[in-house]
Amino acid sequence: MSKKFKLGVIGNPIEHSLSPFIHSRFARQENINLDYQAYKVNEDGFHSFINEFFADSLAKGLNVTLPFKKPAAEIEGTISDEAKQIDAVNTISQINNKLFLDSTDGIGFIEDLQEKKINLKNKNVLLIGAGAAIESILYRIIFEKPSSICIQNRTIEKAILLKDKYSKFGSIDLNTDSEALIDVVINGSSAGLTGNFFEPEDLNFSKKVFFYDLNYSLDQTPFCEWASNHSSNVYDGTGMLVNQAAHSFKSWFNILPSTSQVINDLKGLKNE
Numbered sequence: 001m002s003k004k005f006k007l008g009v010i011g012n013p014i015e016h017s018l019s020p021f022i023h024s025r026f027a028r029q030e031n032i033n034l035d036y037q038a039y040k041v042n043e044d045g046f047h048s049f050i051n052e053f054f055a056d057s058l059a060k061g062l063n064v065t066l067p068f069k070k071p072a073a074e075i076e077g078t079i080s081d082e083a084k085q086i087d088a089v090n091t092i093s094q095i096n097n098k099l100f101l102d103s104t105d106g107i108g109f110i111e112d113l114q115e116k117k118i119n120l121k122n123k124n125v126l127l128i129g130a131g132a133a134i135e136s137i138l139y140r141i142i143f144e145k146p147s148s149i150c151i152q153n154r155t156i157e158k159a160i161l162l163k164d165k166y167s168k169f170g171s172i173d174l175n176t177d178s179e180a181l182i183d184v185v186i187n188g189s190s191a192g193l194t195g196n197f198f199e200p201e202d203l204n205f206s207k208k209v210f211f212y213d214l215n216y217s218l219d220q221t222p223f224c225e226w227a228s229n230h231s232s233n234v235y236d237g238t239g240m241l242v243n244q245a246a247h248s249f250k251s252w253f254n255i256l257p258s259t260s261q262v263i264n265d266l267k268g269l270k271n272e
Contacts, residue, residue, distance in 0.1 A: 002032075002033045003033065003058060004033045004034060004035050004058065005032070005033065005034040005035070005058055005059075005060040005252075006034075006035055006053075006056050006058045006059040006060060007023065007034050007035070007036045007037075007059075007060050007061050007062065007063075007252065008020075008036055008037040008038065008039050008053075008062055008063070009036075009037075009038050009039065009062065009063040009064070009065060010039045010041055010046075010049065010062055010063070010064055010065070010068055011038075011039075011040070011041075011064070011065035011066055011067070011068060012040050012041060012042065012043070012066075012067060012068075013040065014038045014039065014040045014065070015038070015040070017038045017065065018216075018241065018266065019036070019038065019063050019065075019245060020036050020037065020038055021265075021266075022241070022242055022245045022262055022266075023036045023245060023249065024036060025261070025262045025265060026245070026246065026249050026257040026262070029257050029258060029261075030253065030255050030257055032253060032255075034060070039053075041068075043067060043068075043071075046068055046071050047071075047075075050062075050072075050075060050092075054092075054094050054099065059094055060093070060094060060252045060253075061091065061092055061093040061094060061248070061251065061252040062091075062092045063090060063091060063092075063245070063248055064089055064090050064091070064092060065090070066132070069088040069089055069090055069103075069132060069136075070087055070088050070132070072088070072089035072090075072092065072101065073087050073088055073089045073101065075089070075092070075099060075101060076099070077092075077098065077099030077100060077101050078098065078099070078100050078101065079100075079101040079102075080100075080101065080102040080103070082102070082103055082106060082139055082140075083101055083102050083103040085139055086103060086106075086135050086136055086138075086139055087135075088103055088105075088132055088135070088136060089101045089102065089103055090102075090103050090104060090105055090136075090244065090248070091103065091104050091247075091248040091251050093251045093252055100251070102251060103136060104244040104245075104247035104248050104251070105136035105137060105240070105244050106136060106137050106139055106140035107140065107243070107244070107247055108240045108241070108242075108243035108244025108245070108246070108247060109136075109137045109140065109214070109240045109243075109244070110137075110140050110141075110144065111243045112235075112237075112239035112240045112242075112243050113212070115239060115243075116210075116235060116239070118184065118210050118212070118233075119144075120141060120144035120145070120146045120184060121144055121145050121146065122145070122146065122147050123146045123147060123183035123184055124146065124147055124148045124150075124176075124177070124180050124181065124182050124183050124184070124206075125141065125146045125148065125149050125150070125182075125183065125184045125185075125186065126150050126152065126176060126182050126184070126185045126186070126200075126203070127141075127149065127150065127151045127152070127186050127188060128152055128153075128185065128186065128187045128188060128189050128200060128223075129151075129152075129153055129187065129188035129189035129190075130151055130153035130155070130158040130159040130161070130162045130188075131158070131188060131189070131190070133188035133189075133190070133214045133215075134151070134162070134186075134188035134214075135162060137186070137188070137214070138162065138166055139166070139169070141186075142166060142169045142170040142172075143169070143170075145170075146184075147180075148171070148173060148177065148180060149170065149171070149172045149173065150172070150173045150174065150175065150176045150177075151163060151172060151173075151174060152174070152176075152200060153189075154198055156174070159174055160174065176203065176204075178204070180204070181204050181205060181206040181209075182203055182204060182205050182206065182209060183206045183208070183209060183210065184209070184210045184211075184212065185203075185205075185209065185210070185211045185212070185227070186212045186213075186214065187211075187212070187213045187214060187215070187223040188214045189223075190215070199226055205230055205231070208231075208233065209230065209231050209233065210231070210233045210234075210235070211223070211224070211227035211230070211231055211233065211234045211235070212235050212236075212237075213227075213234075213235070213236045213237055214237045214240065215236060215237055216236045216237040216238045216240075216241050217236065218269055220236075221236055224236055238263060238266055238267070239259075239263055242259045242262050242263050242266070243259055246259050
């Protein structure tokens with residue numbers, strides 16, 4: 001009998017996480033025996049949970065979701081340059097009794113754009129929101145060399161902080177150019193999931209504008225519902241979710257699993 005590796009995702013809330021579903025599919029593809037569980041932990045119990053979890057010799061790794069992505073960046077271990085820059089971790093790996101901290105959100109996002117034939121190079125990109133979700137992808141977006149990046153957020157102070165932090169990598173604006181047509185709109189506001197989505201006004205979209213919601217849902221998100229009035233090129237974050245999970249899986253087993261069938265499986269859940 002092969003070893004059953006211990007893995008999981010930690011967050012709060014965590015009940016509706018799709019990570020156990022996704023990783024069980026990856027494990028089946030690659031014939032790897034694992035026990036992947038969702039763990040709901042109180043914020044004051046985060047570090048003690050991490051210590052206890054990785055005390056098990058079969059503990060291979062953890063995914064990390066809200067509200068623990070920033071606390072995870074403070075764990076004693078080796079942190080990737082990207083995770084250090086965004087001050088957030090979504091993947092913890094244990095190798096030879098040492099912890100390695102990384103964020104796979106950015107690469108998962110960019111790979112999903114590539115699969116959808118969305119090219120950011122020389123495009124005008126609008127980011128809605130200035131929280132952790134947007135920061136998790138901004139680092140990667142800048143290096144795709146868009147013509148412009150604009151951040152809009154209801155709290156201007158948060159947008160200014162993000163602009164100042166990343167301006168050393170590339171130019172970021174807080175107001176859209178009134179004469180420039182927006183090619184890609186990316187929503188990272190949680191309001192795009194809760195139903196309190198703040199519809200941006202006075203925007204000029206290109207004819208082939210793409211809309212992308214970092215949120216995902218088995219139902220249509222409020223952002224996607226709004227975007228559908230402006231374009232047929234509207235996507236939620238399901239593909240990003242599966243792609244970032246695949247890169248977490250690679251961190252643990254040095255195998256990048258196929259994502260296409262898992263994405264189709266999730267689409268099947270949406271249609272049920």
